[in-house]
Amino acid sequence: MTISEQAVQHRQDYDGASPFPGAEEHAPAGRLQVGLTATIVVVPFVALGVAIALAWGQGVTLTDLLLAAVLYVVTGLGVTVGFHRLLTHASFTARPWLRVVLAVAGSMAFQGNVVDWVAVHRRHHAFTDRPGDPHSPYRYGTGLRGQLRGLAHAHLGWLFADDPTPAERYAPDLLADPAMRRVARAFPALCALSLALPFLAGWAITGTLYGALTAFLWAGLIRIALLQHVTWSVNSLCHVIGARPFKTRRHDRSTNLWPLALLSFGESWHNGHHSEPSCARHGLNRGQFDPSAAVIGLFERLGWAGKVHWPDPERIQRRRAGPQRQAHAPTGD
Ligand SMILES: [Zn+2]
Numbered sequence: 001m002t003i004s005e006q007a008v009q010h011r012q013d014y015d016g017a018s019p020f021p022g023a024e025e026h027a028p029a030g031r032l033q034v035g036l037t038a039t040i041v042v043v044p045f046v047a048l049g050v051a052i053a054l055a056w057g058q059g060v061t062l063t064d065l066l067l068a069a070v071l072y073v074v075t076g077l078g079v080t081v082g083f084h085r086l087l088t089h090a091s092f093t094a095r096p097w098l099r100v101v102l103a104v105a106g107s108m109a110f111q112g113n114v115v116d117w118v119a120v121h122r123r124h125h126a127f128t129d130r131p132g133d134p135h136s137p138y139r140y141g142t143g144l145r146g147q148l149r150g151l152a153h154a155h156l157g158w159l160f161a162d163d164p165t166p167a168e169r170y171a172p173d174l175l176a177d178p179a180m181r182r183v184a185r186a187f188p189a190l191c192a193l194s195l196a197l198p199f200l201a202g203w204a205i206t207g208t209l210y211g212a213l214t215a216f217l218w219a220g221l222i223r224i225a226l227l228q229h230v231t232w233s234v235n236s237l238c239h240v241i242g243a244r245p246f247k248t249r250r251h252d253r254s255t256n257l258w259p260l261a262l263l264s265f266g267e268s269w270h271n272g273h274h275s276e277p278s279c280a281r282h283g284l285n286r287g288q289f290d291p292s293a294a295v296i297g298l299f300e301r302l303g304w305a306g307k308v309h310w311p312d313p314e315r316i317q318r319r320r321a322g323p324q325r326q327a328h329a330p331t332g333d
């Protein structure tokens with residue numbers, strides 16, 4: 001049997017509770033990649049400590065917080081509406097300029113370039129919570145220790161593993177799109193822009209270098225850290241805690257987690273999303289706040305978006321799982 005045949009065999013044999021085959025085999029990424037990833041992950045948190053120390057007794061200005069909020073919304077929607085609902089799942093079509101604007105905004109979120117982001121996320125849907133999933137919290141099994149280890153892996157640890165997702169296989173459509181290739185190549189420059197903008201805005205508004213630096217800290221690094229952890233929480237928490245009102249594929253344990261709905265712009269209705277991946281709205285139940293869907297609706301009214309896959313009530317009804325089940329069943333279900 002070849003290695004890939006063995007991998008396929010392992011995937012078919014998976015029982016839903018054991019550690020994934022090869023889970024203990026750690027192939028660490030190259031030193032350069034680990035160094036870069038560590039920088040991207042650690043620096044924003046060091047910044048949080050610095051910011052709190054600076055703000056103590058002097059406060060942080062309203063300008064810093066407003067700039068942070070604006071950039072959080074713009075880059076966050078770039079990820080949720082652009083990277084995720086438009087480019088990964090094609091839940092609507094957008095005018096070419098809007099596609100580029102959304103891809104640029106998402107790139108400024110420091111979550112990887114658009115092509116790789118889409119490829120990894122499609123692979124997550126292809127192998128959700130079973131061997132092959134790049135970031136499943138069930139990687140180390142469903143025992144308490146394995147579960148905690150799995151949560152850390154799904155949240156952050158997976159970024160440090162050498163587990164490449166071939167874009168040729170998972171995102172050939174984006175690779176065939178010259179505009180998306182250009183946005184992907186511009187990723188480092190867009191990251192720099194994402195930090196330069198708050199610095200320059202802070203400088204322009206306050207006229208002082210100190211004002212520029214506090215804006216850089218709050219609306220640059222801290223805003224990035226918050227959005228990163230909210231996005232990663234969808235990968236980790238939204239596969240472990242919360243409600244599972246909708247049917248998903250075997251082994252898929254995605255959940256709806258309401259406390260994250262606002263900060264994640266509706267992405268934490270993750271069970272609804274895994275049940276109907278190409279639907280433009282993830283909050284499929286009444287009253288489930290989904291700002292990303294509202295933005296897509298606005299684009300549609302403006303004539304900028306078309307072919308929007310809105311929920312089909314009959315289909316959604318058929319996807320209901322019956323009495324509400326909780327995701328976390330220690331014995332595995
Ligand atoms: Zn998921």
Ligand SMILES: [Zn+2]
Pocket residue numbers: 084088089121125273277
């Ligand atoms: Zn998705």
